[in-house]
Amino acid sequence: MFTVTEELISAVAPNAAAIANAKKISQKGGFVKLLRSDDGTFFMGECQGSGKSNYTTTVDAINPDQPVFSCSCPSRQFPCKHGLALLTEIAAGKAFESCEVPETIVEKRQKREVREEKKKSNEPPKVNKAALAKKMKKQLEGLDLAEQCLRDMLNAGFGAISGNSLATYNDLAKQLGDYYLPGPQLLIKRIILELEAIKENSEQETQRQVQMVRYCIQLHSVIKKVRQFFGQKLQDGDIEPEESTLYESIGTIWNAAQLKQLGLYKENSEQVQLAFAIYYDDARDEYVDVGYWVELSSGTISRTLNYRPLRALKRVKQDDSTFGVIQAKELYCYPGDLNKRIRWEEFQTRDLNSADIEAIAAYAHSDIAAAAKLVKNQIKNTLSDHYAAVLLRFAQVAKAAESYVLVDEKGQRLLLQDMGGPIADRTTALLEDVPNAAVLQDGIMFGVLYYDLQQKRMAMQPYSIITKQQIIRLLY
Template sequence: MNSLTEAYVNSFAPNAAAVKNGWGLVRKNQLQNLHISSDGTLIFGECKGSGKNPYFTSADFIKGDPVFRCSCPSRQFPCKHSLGLLYAYINGAPFTEASIPEDIIAKRSKASEREEKKKEQQKAPRKVNKSALSKKLHTQLEGLSLLEKQINQLLLAGLASIDPKKLKQLDETARLLGNHYLKEAQNELRAFILLWKKEQPEERLYQLAYERLLVLHALCKKGRQHLEKRLEDENLLPDTATSIEEWLGHTWQLTELKEYGQVKQNVRLVQLSFASHRNEARGEYVDQGIWLDLGSGELVYTKNYRPFKALKYIKEEDSVMEILSTSQLYIYPGEGNRRVRWEEYTLEGKADFSKVRGYAKESVTEVLKEVRNILRLPLADKQPAVLISFSRIGKVEGEWQLEDMNGVRLSLVDSPEDERPTLPLLGLLPDRDLKNQAILVHFYHDQSTGMLGAKPLSIITENRLIRLLG
């Protein structure tokens, strides 16, 4: 409790407005009857609200990080009253010692019971309602047929045939895909439709549309094969080697991932890049971090989805500057860089960047082979991340190039769709940061030329991480 800092409290705030409003309660002396338990695990008090009676708010540290509780009607979590309570504490407001309220003791007890029940459920094998599963699989197959029909019509008539009437028809199909448990197919089709709502050269429009059609066509083909296999064998387990389950709308639960062995023990990670972007097709902001596993050198990523309609209530993730350690790292099925999650973690201080650099690939030629093998998989991520060593980075005939230790060059690019170009930032770096270092990149494949280019995300030197995106 005594080690609470403003930065620590800020980390729980769902947005900047909550921080401002929480401090506003402190400055206006809205908090009263402030107390702390004798063991220092609970702070609680009252906060004046808009009504006649004050709100009761508390922060429970019995498990480490605080559990916030407040009697206010706010749907934002934690609310400004809970944050204000912690800001009052770190600001030196007087908190008198008091017994833990009976309702908090009861809530702690219920929480412990839920944890025990959860542990028991994790031990027991999951029960599958085979009748409900069969019904869902048949519904998904019907949805794929709807999508396949639209794709075949487009391939037969050509992309130039798409007009407002056809776009409206596709939009209705996308809506129906949601009713058929095909959320990711729905998002991909919506992304295809949105291409016609952007101002761009016709040649570029058709190139991007063709790439989306390839993905949708592959999803229909592979999705149908997978669903039919599962219907033939009711005991067939979910596919944990590829991303097909997620493409077909399955939301992996952590208990499932653990049951199927998709978990690593005692992992230490360092975040090499972080950025948030707006995904209109999904109707969400996506927070993505790219991490390096300090034990294996594998690059993995995290994703946090924040629907536009719920931005007020879902906390945006942020950059992590220290080593993150977790006892259990859950790994999602997929190709290339794998998505990961964790439940509990600790931060352990600054990373040894010389060790991070030691995991960088040394040969551009070998990297290109690996990337092309990933891109051949139709449903794999089209922008794989790679950490590469380089002897130098500079401009050749006006274009940015990376040169590896063998003199082989790689084009550095910003995608035409990039909202945040990073190439201009390279010109601001001192010469020492562009020689004999390592760089994290996202690869891009230009379908029209067949060329591969790499977008710079971060540069790793002996003693620091230079983030170009964030």
């Protein structure tokens, strides 16, 4: 049964303006005819357009989770406002006349089925070993190049890097793309960006130089470990990818089939979003939509990462905050540490209820020291993020001098402060703005636990507070 909710409309709409326009069409009675098949899987509407003839819009909901739209209007937006308006009509329970499913739709469904069957088949995707080996060797060559660049920078010192050298490093960074090394490419770009920033404004020179050294350490680690790893694989003739974070560090782009083949997937996973943010990554030239999620059955905290290149912003849909429960038919997990990257394709949604909130709360760490230890185990690894998102139970959030402090049930304390970094939003100060004082008592804090390099201590930036009734987001 095809049920249309606001969530579904928001999920399929390319942007908020399209939803608004769709609602206007529906409110103004733009549809002169509404038809649906008897089995409720196919819907058609004839909508008044701005031309002489009306537009014909269809929604094929044979797969209710992934409706397929089509419209005769000239708009390039997909789905267009007419398609969304038709969904609005369905949601509003308007009267539809009966019709047959058109032959063209039946044919399209058949073709889609064939494609799905191919996807679902247990045959593993064919792997061209020779091509893979060639790629790996190319990557190793690229690592040599990257290493030379690194050596040059470190031998001469950052102060000695001139405009000409910067241009050379920029070229090299571009070249690394040809060697299938987007990861190291990104690290070199980050180093270059810091150098350029210093040249423009020397105010934070020392901090930036320290950051550059960290990137260098990371780059060195990538080169060393991947060289060893790939070298061994080539030697052993074991060319095929495996579950290893080293692939993430060189910037491998995984497809769903590969992740599935590695067993990095799960069926029927229920995910609840705990926080959401968007930031711009200069080095990538991309916007990154990051969502933090908790799996209801396991308490695993993961991230969705949606990359939107600047040059293709109009063509890639922006993610948004989600407040219900996502039921992912197949959840794909990337290799990673505490907060693995996840993604899904087919999904349904349902409302979040109090039992869900209770379940989430049960997964929270009740001991700051234990949570910190878990995170330290990750961050000591050079190639891992230097922070991890966790759920922490607290007895109270208080203040000690001018600092915010989370206090667990054992009386242990943890400093709360903004981390800085890619998500620049300041959330800690919002603790003084929460709707009522009870929010800061006996609750669960969700946020990123990290090592503060200036103060040389652990701290946490709060992203959300989970009370008995709701998840209160300090972020988005």
